[in-house]
Amino acid sequence: MPYRRLPNTDQARLRALKAALQKGMQLSPFDLAFSQKLFLELQSFLPQYEQAISQYNFSKDRQAKYGKLLGDQFKITRLYVSHFIQVLNFCIIRGEIKPEVRKLYGFDIEEKAVPELGTEQQLLLVGKSVIEGEEKRGMTGGSRIYNPSIAMVKIKYEKFVEYYNNHKNLLVTTQKMHDKVIELRNAADRIVLHIWNEIEDYFDNLEGDEKRMKCANYGIVYLLRKHEKEPLE
Template sequence: MYVSHFIQVMNLAVLRGEFPVNVRKFYGFKPSQSNVPPLNTEAELVEIGKGLIKGEKERTMSGGSPILSPKISLVNMHYDKFLEASNQHQKLKDNSAKANLKVASLRTKADEIILEIWNEVEAHFEELNLAERREQSMQYGLVYVYRKSEKESIKRFMQMSA
């Protein structure tokens, strides 16, 4: 917001004749560019903010009067806060991506362990009929979830085995 406001104030000063048109070059803009450039992405904001801070410093060092509302120091402060937050966000995204990779790498092993336990529990109750086996297995934590297409065939099979 401060970056956009600073550009608008600079452009209004040019429009009022307080600054020459070529003052825009200090900030990395074309002299004919009187609109606020897109600030939709993090990269655009970082690049343009950096150009404003550098450009205002160069412009005032060459004798130009500073833009006062907002002062570049205020823009710089908010720009630095944005960079810190952006860097922290990137670190969190990187950590999240690493954690997701770790979970994905453990998934295969976890699936193998689950299958092994599942098979052991069912094998323990193999002498029981299907309905009793499933009931006993459920007490050990096995959860049977049927697909829609399986429900009818299982219902028929259960009736036959009962």
């Protein structure tokens, strides 16, 4: 025996709402299988729901795009910051720069290893400390470090910060859009349920297949059980 299945995705909800709206626009209020009150609510609600889904998908796509850009820039910036610290340590080992300058960068005087740069937060903190530390050292008349220069490190770091902030803002925006879709999704489920219930009640005087066929014309979906055959449209 076929059973009714309510929509469980946004696209299925949209199909159900649009099918009911189309019937409401085609038929007179006297011939329509659900109430005018629901039809007017449907007319008002559907554009809001469509717009919210569109905005959420757009924001999600932008977030994914910036996520990839951020990931690529993170790798490049980490490389530049790491190499700069290594060159600084080589200069100290060769006696060109005194070990005490490590304090300017927020490092321990005896710390010869590159700090952990495995996360975005670590790179933000260490990169900032390295740039500020090198600027302080430069103001005391210290010789410049090249390959990479602090200017190149700063360019890469600032680009990384830009992508990081953009991605963080997009995460917040996408979450807000997602919350809005969830809110409207609940409203869509309520509207579809009420419309479908009224449609089935309207055709309740008909028997089995004939009733399901009439209801299916309004967009109601009926499926066969697992042991049965194809879904009814």
